[in-house]
Amino acid sequence: MNPAFSVILLTTLTGAAQGLFLALFGCELAHALNLSAPTPGHDFYVVGALISLALSGAGLIASFFHLGRPERAWRSAAMWRTSWLSREVIVLPAFMATTALYALGHAMGWPLSLATGAIGAVLALALFVCTGMIYACLKFLQEWATPLTVINYMVLGCASGLTLASAYAALSEAELMFVMTSLAIALTLTGLATRSASLLRNARLRPRSSLQTAIGIHHPRIAQRSQGLMGGSFNTREFFHHKTLQFLRSVKWTFLLLAFVLPVLLLSAGAATASAPLLWLAFAVQYIGLLAERWYFFAQANHPQNLYYQTIS
Amino acid sequence: MTQLALVIDLNVCVGCQACVTSCKSWNTSGTAGSLADLNPYDEDPTGTFFNRVQTFEVGSYPNTETVHFPKSCLHCEDPPCVPVCPTGASYKRAEDGIVLVDYDKCIGCKYCSWACPYGVRELDPERKEMTKCTLCVDRIYNEALPERDRKPACVLACPTSARIFGDVHDPDSSASKAIRERGGYQLMPEWGTEPSNHYLPRRKTEMTIRPDQIVRTDNPLKVDGLKPMPDASTPALDDAASW
Numbered sequence: 302m303n304p305a306f307s308v309i310l311l312t313t314l315t316g317a318a319q320g321l322f323l324a325l326f327g328c329e330l331a332h333a334l335n336l337s338a339p340t341p342g343h344d345f346y347v348v349g350a351l352i353s354l355a356l357s358g359a360g361l362i363a364s365f366f367h368l369g370r371p372e373r374a375w376r377s378a379a380m381w382r383t384s385w386l387s388r389e390v391i392v393l394p395a396f397m398a399t400t401a402l403y404a405l406g407h408a409m410g411w412p413l414s415l416a417t418g419a420i421g422a423v424l425a426l427a428l429f430v431c432t433g434m435i436y437a438c439l440k441f442l443q444e445w446a447t448p449l450t451v452i453n454y455m456v457l458g459c460a461s462g463l464t465l466a467s468a469y470a471a472l473s474e475a476e477l478m479f480v481m482t483s484l485a486i487a488l489t490l491t492g493l494a495t496r497s498a499s500l501l502r503n504a505r506l507r508p509r510s511s512l513q514t515a516i517g518i519h520h521p522r523i524a525q526r527s528q529g530l531m532g533g534s535f536n537t538r539e540f541f542h543h544k545t546l547q548f549l550r551s552v553k554w555t556f557l558l559l560a561f562v563l564p565v566l567l568l569s570a571g572a573a574t575a576s577a578p579l580l581w582l583a584f585a586v587q588y589i590g591l592l593a594e595r596w597y598f599f600a601q602a603n604h605p606q607n608l609y610y611q612t613i614s
Numbered sequence: 615m616t617q618l619a620l621v622i623d624l625n626v627c628v629g630c631q632a633c634v635t636s637c638k639s640w641n642t643s644g645t646a647g648s649l650a651d652l653n654p655y656d657e658d659p660t661g662t663f664f665n666r667v668q669t670f671e672v673g674s675y676p677n678t679e680t681v682h683f684p685k686s687c688l689h690c691e692d693p694p695c696v697p698v699c700p701t702g703a704s705y706k707r708a709e710d711g712i713v714l715v716d717y718d719k720c721i722g723c724k725y726c727s728w729a730c731p732y733g734v735r736e737l738d739p740e741r742k743e744m745t746k747c748t749l750c751v752d753r754i755y756n757e758a759l760p761e762r763d764r765k766p767a768c769v770l771a772c773p774t775s776a777r778i779f780g781d782v783h784d785p786d787s788s789a790s791k792a793i794r795e796r797g798g799y800q801l802m803p804e805w806g807t808e809p810s811n812h813y814l815p816r817r818k819t820e821m822t823i824r825p826d827q828i829v830r831t832d833n834p835l836k837v838d839g840l841k842p843m844p845d846a847s848t849p850a851l852d853d854a855a856s857w
Contacts, residue, residue, distance in 0.1 A: 302728070369722020369742025376719055377700035386725050387700035438698070441731045441805050509804050510731065512670075516683050517799045517813055520672045526680070529634070529666030532658035535736040539724060605802065606733025609668060609685065 302442075303542050304599035307367035312432055313461070313591045314360035315393065316454065318353040319425035320462015321469075322400055324481060325349045326418035333415055341474045343407040346414070349469060350404035353462075357397050385438055389431035396424040429455040436602075443506050444602040449499040456495050457560070457591060460488035464564060464587050467571070468580035475575055482572040482580070486565055489587070493561040496594065500553070503601060510605040525612040536610050542600040552597045559590025617691065617711035618749055619810035620766070621778040621789045621798055622684050625817050629667055629682030633768035633777060637665040637686070637747075640767035644752055646717060650740040662738045664747040665768055679816065684777070686768070687734045687747035688801060688809030689713050695726040695735065704744070711783075711810060712751055717743045731805055749779075782810055 325346055332340050365371040380387040399421040406414040433451030440446045463485035470478040512523045530537075542549070564587040571579035641664055642649040649662040665686040672679045689706075693713050696704050703719035704726045706712070715726075715735075720743040727735040727744060735746045750766035753759065763770065769777045780789030789812075792798060798812035 367723060369724075369737060370720065373701070373719070373721045376703075377721055377723070380697075380700050380702045383697035384700045384725075386698065386723065390700055435725075439694075439729055441694075442728070510802050514802050514804055516670060516681070517801055517815070518670070518672055518681060522672070522674050524671045525668065526671050527669040529631075529668045529685075530660075530663070532653065532660045534660055535662070535727070535739070536733045539727065539737070540733065604728070604733070605731040609733055 302599045302602045302604060303539055304596045305367055307363050307365075309592055309595040309599070310363035311360045311367070312454070313588065313595055314363065315357045315428065315432070316458025316591070317461040317465055317588065318356035318360065318400075319396070319428055320459040321349060321353040321356070321465050322396075322403075322421055322425050322462070323459060324463050324466035324484070325353070325403075326422045328477065329415060329418055341470075341477060343410060345470075345473060346407040347404050349466070350400050350407070352465070352469065354397060354400045354404065357393065357400065361393060361397070385431055385434040389428065389435060392424055392428045392431050396421065396428050399424055426455070429458055436598075441510065441605050442602045443508065444503045445598075447499065447502060449495060449502065452495050453492070453499055456488060456492045457594065460485060460492045460564075461584070461587050461591055463488050464568065464580070464584045467568060468577060468584050471571070471575070471577035471580050478575070478580070479572055482568050485583075486568050489561055489565050489568070493557070496557075496561075508603065508605070510608060512608050515605070515608040525609075528610050528612060531613055536606060540604040540607055540610075544600065549597070549600060552593050552600070556590050556593035556597055559586055560594050561590070563587075564590070615711070615783055616709065616781050617689070617783045617810050618754070618780070619689055619711070619782045619789060619812070620686070620749070620769070621780070621782070621792050621812045621814060623774075623776040623778070623792070623796075623814040624681055624683065625776075625814060626774040627667070627682045627684060627776040628774055629669055629680075630773060631667050632771040632773060633684055634663060634665050634667055636767040636771035638663055640750060640753065641748070646748075646752070647738075647741055647743075649745065650738050652739065660739070662736045662745055664734075664736075664745065681816065684768075685732070685734060686811070687713060687749075688732060688807075688811040689747075689749065691808035691810055692806065694729045694731070694805070694807055698725050698729045700725065710781075712749050713746070714748055714751065715744050715746060717741070717745075720744050731802055731807065732809075754779075782812070 328341065329346065365374065368374055377387055377390045381391055399417060403414060403417045403421050406417050430451055433454035436445040437447060437450040463481060467478055467481040467485045470481045513519050564583045567579055567583035567586060571583055638649060651661040653659045665684060668683045668685060670681045670683055672681055689712055693706055696706050696713065700723065701719045701721055703716045705714060707714060722737060722742040722744065724737055727737065735744050738745045753766060754764050756764060765779050769779045778789045778792050780787035782789050782793065784790060792814060793812045796814045798814050800809045800812060
């Protein structure tokens with residue numbers, strides 16, 4: 302597929318927003334259950350929820366650039382019974398509204414903030430499932446059609462959200478920062494494991510479709526001589542990244558380094574020295590790494606329609 | 615249940631592109647909106663087509679066959695592009711099984727094109743809406759047209775009758791008969807999409823001339839015994855017919 306930057310930004314920004322919200326809610330829940338000593342004040346939750354809201358809002362704006370007819374976007378909530386995209390379109394604004402309510406509840410000192418947080422947490426997790434399933438449900442895009450797609454969206458979103466939460470906590474709650482940092486490191490390492498699992502799986506994939514099944518002629522030697530057009534079409538633009546294999550490979554190693562290895566080192570160093578700048582740097586590096594990861598996720602998917610578009614003439 | 619579809623005979627398609635141009639001509643002129651035609655006389659011409667004819671070479675030289683392969687929406691019985699549409703713009707008509715896009719509802723998110731393994735949906739670069747073959751739904755029921763013209767534009771244009779239009783659920787239709795009698799098949803059966811459009815395979819072309827046709831044993835003069843039956847090895851006037 303040809304990666305679209307609007308979708309890359311949407312999935313990475315909202316992923317971090319969802320992860321950050323889950324971190325805030327987890328923090329409040331642990332406090333309510335008397336599990337953790339650090340008890341941040343209301344301000345911590347208000348600003349944190351507003352950061353999460355800003356990130357998911359930016360993701361929502363980015364998503365509009367993917368649409369040919371953004372003025373009709375409101376229609377996309379209609380088919381929630383069958384379409385994961387429609388479900389995402391419903392869950393994302395619901396998550397943003399709950400985040401806003403959560404911030405407002407803490408700002409006003411309302412008593413039901415834990416319940417609001419629980420609803421927000423469920424919506425955050427549901428949003429990960431919706432986003433992942435948009436890709437995982439397309440069975441002939443074999444690189445995507447695996448539960449690992451959903452797992453990766455969830456784990457990588459939580460990892461970047463927790464890294465952001467560590468950097469954010471380092472500004473005011475030093476004790477909380479250690480908890481967040483250890484969780485961020487654990488999630489980043491989990492992400493490295495699950496993403497590597499999907500990379501290994503995809504490296505061993507055998508495409509189920511071939512030129513033989515595409516045109517129904519069972520001869521071992523078939524070569525395309527013309528694709529019916531010479532100057533390119535939607536089919537040649539949308540479904541292929543037009544980059545070399547070497548470029549693809551270098552993006553893979555770049556994201557493995559930037560999204561997983563460097564953030565773990567920076568998080569450890571940041572926690573050891575209690576340095577907020579190092580933790581912010583960890584978030585920035587990991588975010589750039591996740592942009593590369595998402596680009597690779599799209600570029601690696603090989604659409605069977607490309608079988609029909611191999612030779613210009 | 616009616617399922618309108620095309621049956622495409624790869625045995626007689628000559629790759630003349632008449633179906634491509636007549637399709638574009640009809641579908642860019644209709645009320646549904648024009649189809650983009652960018653840089654038609656410049657470098658990198660591009661645009662939207664509902665139907666394309668591709669060419670494949672099968673085998674290795676000198677034993678090759680050139681196969682011209684027309685490709686348009688296959689109007690699947692279980693179309694994967696329909697359930698993924700978030701707005702309901704993409705739908706399959708219950709009455710005749712045609713898969714259509716309600717252009718006014720389309721937001722141009724391209725998700726349906728990702729969900730089609732055949733690559734037959736094209737986002738129009740000017741209208742920013744997903745477009746696809748409609749089986750000329752605005753022709754086949756059009757009472758303003760004479761009855762014989764109520765067929766898809768591509769079918770009417772084909773000079774070799776390589777395109778058969780009909781109801782593939784009606785066992786007596788010419789389309790169903792062609793599928794049944796000439797080994798019609800579906801594309802990419804591995805994904806369970808059950809395409810309604812079928813393709814008829816190439817057939818071996820053989821000369822069937824028997825020896826008695828060469829020596830003209832049916833020459834009435836010889837049959838009546840007025841002339842002697844010559845031996846088959848006797849030289850003839852044109853080396854084919856023995857007088």
